[in-house]
Amino acid sequence: MTAFPHLHVASAYSMRYGVAFPSALVARAAELGMDILALTDRDGLYGAVKHAQACADAGIRPVFGVDLALDASDLGPGTSGFGSGTPGFGLDTPGLMSGTSGLGPGTPGPAASRPRTGPDSRDRVTVLARSGGWARLCRLVTAAHLTAGRGSPRITPDLLATFLSGLGRGEFGDDDGLVVMLGPRSDVGRAVAERRDHHARALLARWKSIAPVVVEVVDQYGYRDASTAVRMLALADELGVPAVLTNAVRYLNPADHQVGDVLDAARRLVPLHPRHLDRATSHAYLKSTKEMWQVARKVCGADEHRVARLLHTTRRLAEACATDPRKVLALRAGRLYLPEMDEDPVPLLRDRCHEGLRRRGLHRDPEARRRLEEELRIIEGKRLSGYFVAVSGITGLIRGMGVRCAIRGSGAGSLVNYLIRIGEVNPLDHGLLMERFLSEGRIGLPDIDLDVESARRLEVYRAVFDRYGEARVACVSMMETYRARSAIRDVGAAMGLPPHEIDAIAKAFPHIRARQITASLRDLPELRESRLGEAGLERVFRLAERLDGLPRHIALHPCGVLVGNAGLRDVTPVERSLLDFPMSQFDKDDVEEAGLLKLDVLGVRMQSAMAHALGEIERVDGVTVELDAQRGDDPGVQYVPHDDQETYDMICAGRTIGCFQIESPGQRELVAKLEPRTMHDLIVDISLFRPGPVNSDMVTPYLEARHGWRMPSYPHERLRDALRETHGVVVFHEQVLKIIQVMTGRDLSFAEKLRRTLETPQGRQRVRRTFVPMARAQGFGREEVERAWQVLDAFGAFGFCKAHAAAFALPTYQSAWLKRHHTAAFFAGVLTHEPGMYPQRVIVDEARRCGVVILPLDVNRSGRHWQVERLTPEPPMRVRVRASDLGPERGAERRAFRPEEMGRGYALRVPFSAVKGISEAEVDRMVAGRPYTSLADFWDRARPSRPIMERIVRVGGFDALHGLRPGDGGPRWRPGRLTRRDLLARVGALDRGPAGGAGAAQIPLGFAERIEPGELPEMTETEMVEAELDVLGIDLTRHVVTFHDELLDALGVVRARDLPARRNGARVLVAGVKVATQTPAVRSGQRVVFVTLDDSTGPVDLTFFESAQGRCASTVFGSWLLVARGVIRRTGARAVSLRALDCWNLADLDRLYRERGADAVRALLDREPEEAGGVGGRRIEYPNGFLLSPYSDLGPAIVTPPRRLWHASPGSSGPTAA
């Protein structure tokens, strides 16, 4: 029996429909001895590249196709159609209607109305590409998406006809064409099932006249499946249309049907009910050849001859469509789709590089010339010159728009990138290697990653699309997959749980994978305490786990842009993203396999923040800062040298909150220990703060050697050169390359190939077998080789690319420089664009501690964004001497670093945009209408909504205008004087009164402005702060913790400011607002929770180890104000951190204090903590002994008090899991 080819197979990339991944389907087909397998996902080719890869690896020939919805194609009246009330379906295809006019009104058939759900809700056809039909298939899918509304692609027979060059010659049309399979779900199939034979015949005849078609016979053992299949077969025979057999595969195993049912319900937003489900039975799985033969026999009755013919036709169609996977996997075939150039890109790139040498002042540097030649040789050998020219054009375009742009990643290691101004990092300065970016041995394409201002990223995208045209450029997509929360939401809804319960259950879980749900209920103390595991939700959780990792919807990749040529849409299907950008259906790995060049343009908030800061400096002080130039001749311009010791003083003191990459608690601890003094130190610092170096225990030896407490040691004398910059400790990928180069005597391209192989355990075994004999042959001793190997082994997949770190170090330094020298402007940028991990109130506090005054909202002075105001009329003396101008002896006389003086003389003004719920249009009107003469004037001209107006009054936006002074220590009742409450009452009157209504006749302002003063009491300080927290999320008037000072003093709580003076190992109580919670990957394999509290005098960093989490976890995650007991651990000259022993919710303690006094609170704190069990879960063990908690690096589960008070933006540094 020849192997049966499945020609209708949906994988998990049929979103919220399929359940099996292409690799699993291909593996099963291979097990079953099949040699051809199709992938015909619904609505797109999302899984095509993965299918091609799996097929290529398994030696199976792939068939590509797509399962598309059919737009209303009903013939004539009297047939079932979409309800007339359904919008959007009214546009019937005129071409089709005219083509079928001959049928007339006599067409019989019941006028059954369409169900909204279930298999009959929409007709679908499957379109297969013939062996050479990939390009047509891509274009068809693109057209199906672009002609219909977003997310609901559709085709009509006419649309399909435009993608075919007629019917073609062969049985299944031309070799580069498409074949339409009409199955039971098609219009033909439905007519057959409804026993409207005449209608079915007409439909099929119509299809046959416009496209190569086959009838698809399916029997999944449903109640009526067999009779429909028999009739379909008879119809095909009658009209002489080939008939093929498929199983309309949707599952890998029969048991998957439950998951399929849940997905059907989730896709349609309905509860589980037979009426809504697509399936009838569990038989839609990848059946074996024998099982399919049984199906064929069932359909054909006892007619063995007909069975053979059906299977034979199926086989012939499969042969006609089967293709070489390398038609899709262009990269493996060595094909690239580069942008077209007007001139030959090879000399063009050479010219530009040599021009760059002169411009960068490197034309006399023999090292630079040699390096350039080498890089150009490799680029030209790979025929990539055009790519570099194109990317350089794009960076030029971006800078031309005035958008800040920086290179990130391994691309910084290439001199060519520096010369043609793709990046601003000179690789020769930092010893960066190009091989990490691009090498001869490496299969694959270079990745150039650019960071641009986040606020203007989409503007950049639009400019790129405008310049190159939508036919040549597309964004890259990515699959959002099911994780614990989304899986619980969808399963809960399918099972009919009430929405608010679903919400509560889903939010109880941290951001874990769906398959960890059951285990986490057992392992995590905060979930154990919630008792969710005993709530009778086992079935929900078990089903949710089975959704783990399935694609849920497609989204725009945050940064990938494809740059191709006019043939782009022949190789990738394109659809519209939510923001209306053309978006490839391939993800970032797929596009590379498809031979497409990708450029990552990532929006970085810090770049926006710095751009905002530069604007403020220019506006307020009239100083232009050239952030990207170290020196220059213009006296009116301030340049930013990379050796400014005042900036490093600030970093060494750990005052880095707000700075790029180095503001997290862990990094503040590390910079304080490492004491960076040069750019290189910063590069090392950033590279060390990674799981890799932490894992290989590089931090301690590095610090010891750096501070001279220990002699650097080298595995071998000949490795000294490579490792000297980091005192014998391997920190960078580049050093791994050099070690391999030295020890094997081969070139760096070879070394890079070995390094990449180190990423998997099997790879490490292979490398060992290569590396050890080669090193021995080079004359290294057995022990030295073993030592070197251990370094490589431990380094494994971790470690960090130095080029990447160097690219990061630049904005890190620039942000620190701005903080040090233009403090207020820097914070204005940070507060406006929120680049970091801390909530705004922490930044405000830090600004205050740096001497910047924070001014409240004022309708006449506030702007759209955070703005700097000068407190003194003259610019304060900002004498700045460049460190390079100072002799070493003068450098020593530098003033001691006084953080509180950094921002003196400047203030920050709360902007309109900080008001909760304010709309863009309201901000526009408020800013445009300034100045205002009164409350009523503002109400009339800025036209805010009433809640917004009230919020502005409550946080004092009109205090200055009306001379209010709440919080001045005066009495609450102020007869004869206006209060905020009076103003609030006035807002109500304005809203009701004739002047308030839109379009109402304007009453002259003088009359409208009668506010009775002193009727109502003024707000107390507590009320003011409450209003500020509610409206702005920032406590401006007073720090919230200061309201508890009495209790905290009674308990003897130590303030952050006083912690450094305490001795190491002392037990203390601390308190504050929780401003950050992190659970990063750490060496021991524990889940460690790092918490930062803010108590108005500075940050307090606490570490909760697993031993403390049993009793603390739910308090830590569930409270906003915390009191904690901890042991002081000294981490640097001025830096301490605490190991937490216990913690309490300050709000609870406060209640107890008010009700029963300080002694009751003390008694509670002194109570011996009871053990509640620690954190469970099997550690993930890496081959080199590194253990990782399965719950590390997760977002927190419970977000407590008001919005924005406590948030974590993904833009920040923090360590990431390997």
Next chain:
Amino acid sequence: MSRLYGDPIEVWTRDGEPTQFVWRDRLYLVRRILDHWVVTREWWKTGEGDPGERRFWRVEASPGREVGTYELRFDTAGGGWLLLRAWD
């Protein structure tokens, strides 16, 4: 005219298809399978571990010379067979 029974029976199968069964102490040989279909029940309402599938077979079978038509049902949850109907 068919009659309803619902008697538990013992069935022998080959490749998943019934070949003979014993009903009321008589052995029936399956001559021909007329139809076969599957009905899935609403598993989300049933107990744990029940795939909720029932397989139906309509067969021509004979205990001797006379041939009758019978409907058999296999319950995947319990693993038991029933003779549902007979046309004999």
